[in-house]
Amino acid sequence: MNHIKIFVLTAFVFLLPIGVWSKKNGTVKPSDKPIFTNVEYFGEDSVYINNPLGEGEFYNPILQGCYPDPSICRKGGDYYLVCSSFAMMPGAPIFHSKDLVNWRQIGHVLSRPSQLHVSDRGTSGGMMAPAISYNPDNDMFYMITTVHCNFIVKAKNPAGPWSDPIPLKFNGIDPSLFFDDDGKAYIVHNDAPRKGLWKGHRTIKMWEYDVENDCLVPGSDHVIVNGGTKFHKKPYWVEAPHIYKHNGKYYLMCAEGGTGENHSEVVFMSDKVYGPYIEAPSNPILSQRYLDPKRKNKVDWAGHSDIVEGPDGKFYGVFLAIRPNVNDRTVTGRETFLLPVDWSGKWPVFENGLIPIEPILKLPQGVRNLTGKNGFIPQGNFGYKDNLTADTLDYRWFGLRIPIDSVARTTKRGLQFMPNEFNITHDRPLSGAWTRQIHTDFSFSAEMAYLPRNEKDLAGIACIQSSKCNYVFGVTCKGKEYWLVLQRNAKGNGNIVASHPLEYNARINLKVSAHNDEYQFSYSLDGGKTYIDFGKPQSGDILSTDVAGGFVGNMLGLYSTANNNAIPK
Structure with missing residues (x-):
């Protein structure tokens, strides 16, 4: 491989x-x-020795090792996934799949020094929380991220080359792009409130994005979520927002609780892109924070997710989580996991996302496990x-x-x-x-x-x-x-x-x-x-x-x- x-x-x-x-x-x-x-x-690792794969199965995580903050998009039958890379160069590894199970790395989005300046950053500084999107109106891929500032790069071919960064003048972190079916585009991101009311008080802000001129529409910014879910309980650090349109409704999905043991994924819904957004009564829709800390094959810190429709017509979410060792150490870092998402009702729900995440998943219908073969990333x-x-x-x-x-x-x-x-x-x-x-x-x-x-x-x-x-x-x-x-x-x-x-x-x-x-x-x-x-x-x-x-x-x-x-x- x-x-x-x-x-x-x-x-x-x-x-x-x-x-x-x-x-x-x-x-x-x-x-x-x-x-x-x-x-x-x-x-x-013993988890793979003790849990051999059977027919029709594959391992979770889909990307082992430090591949955090996954974001995914689809063009036709092709899926593309990017992750944070911090002070690593080249930056923003990008992967391709036809089925969400078998992945190949096809390069890096930030492959040139002119795109990534991290010469004085710590190993956990630099480029983080990328979001990849596909715009069918101009057949263009976009990745938006934060380094010294928030910026966009774009490409016709996800394997590259990608453009030099296009800086965007807004504060905050974790931006993502949403392309609506009326041709308009929007950026959502985490930002500080005008007046912080408690530690970890953050907001989700939205801007309209001018696709033709690659810039924000002045004065279009609105706070669409203040604080997060259950405002009276002082929610901690709402971030990593993504917007989806499903059955005519707009859904805003965010991480909440910080990226450690209280990490989770929550969702809101609106009839209009700018809101108002109401929160799902079942939030969080993904988290491992309520579970026995001594559980077998422990997976923890689950959150920072992105959802896509799979090749079988069902929905799937990629997200970060950790697998601590026997001393509860996190030496392999935040990894990229996958779970099915049930979106047959009003709200999307991660299947088995609130119970212990297992090391083995069933393959989507019609998919073969080819990991470790023909250039596909190995698992286990x-x-x-x-x-x-x-x-x-x-x-x-x-x-x-x-x-x-x-x-x-x-x-x-x-x-x-x-x-x-x-x-x-x-x-x-x-x-x-x-x-x-x-x-x-x-x-x-x-x-x-x-x-x-x-x-x-x-x-x-x-x-x-x-x-x-x-x-x-x-x-x-x-x-x-x-x-x-x-x-x-x-x-x-x-x-x-x-x-x-x-x-x-x-x-x-x-x-x-x-x-x-x-x-x-x-x-x-x-x-x-x-x-x-x-x-x-x-x-x-x-x-x-x-x-x-x-x-x-x-x-x-x-x-x-x-x-x-x-x-x-």
Whole structure:
């Protein structure tokens, strides 16, 4: 599967430059510009072992790992889905499906530096809550989102290229576009009230949008929801609005309760696009907040949804949720889930959206499960390998605050990095390539060739949730010796948990393996045949949202710096 395979990442960092082959022994002269190759990833979670698929079934979530804030649209028989990407570059991954089950990544909406400026943003800052829409009147796709400001990009082909951003002059976050059947268009978004009455008091505001001139219609803004549902109970943070027209009525669906344990989805209805909107008596229509916290195969934080009509004529909703590990840690981040939506009555209702969400769903009528085949994204337990020699890297890889090709180049021996003056504790562009942790139990490894010049040089693998919460495992110098070092950065406090001199011929394999909530780092000097544990198992606490904060899951990376602060003891 070309663009979205998942692999066991065994980090073999080649500490050699792309140099001239020695006529004497056929080796490459070592370099301070590390080369990585033979990356392997494999995930093996018990939920998939204990719940094998039967005939006519598929797994939920449909996108495992940190793919939050999903938005979906349809053109004919084609479905397109986008997710938040924060400080990842390229941004806004976009996926295509014919049936809502089998998905391929077809690129990124924000694929050029001119579209996305996140060079100084935290890992949970930058681009968030995109909304994708299709306008049948001009056969154009639109994505609206927030980075430094709210803006729109558009394209005839969702695979790109997409336009440069068109800034829009309104405050607030989580905008989305609605194209009415009379040719008019509207933007709805979360905004602050004129006067906040309680903590978390927000509004939903609507503007008319001038499609021909790509701008807001001046003076057209109206607050259509003030506070959220059950105003007298002081609802918290209504956001992520979408408008739909169904059987002649306008429906406004929003997230409410914040993106944590009280997250939910609520719905309102009106006879007119500008309202007034009345709330459904059965709100919320999706939430996991009322359930036993110790339930089996726990899914939580469900909300931030978007609805579309499926190929079978029924409705379906995509939404974010988490699957915490045994210690209730959120290391894989907010993932994209799917549930059927019953819209046969007056109000849409997520089927089984208020009871524990199960790991297995029935396939829509007429759909086959082809996940993991023919380029479709795999589900469940799976692995992948990548020698990083292809001219174009797989879509699984991304840079942090900078495109990978700005700090690295592909070669016949792997991916070679040019270390820069920033290190992992800086909210600045890092010299590295990153991929999402997909499973709770996994291994990630890579082979590296590298010779650091001094203690300011380091290359290796890393686990990062933020610049203040991460692990660095790599090779550096101390005096005239090479050293292997493991650093834990916890809320900004760096601690060397293990370091040791290395008898080393410029090649090493580095690995991180996780089981439940413990991360074991190990290395090999015999080409990956034998791994030696380095230090004790480390807690996954700092890689989890509940400790580190923010919105992302753990990211696994090939990392280098010329400004190392992981100094061996």
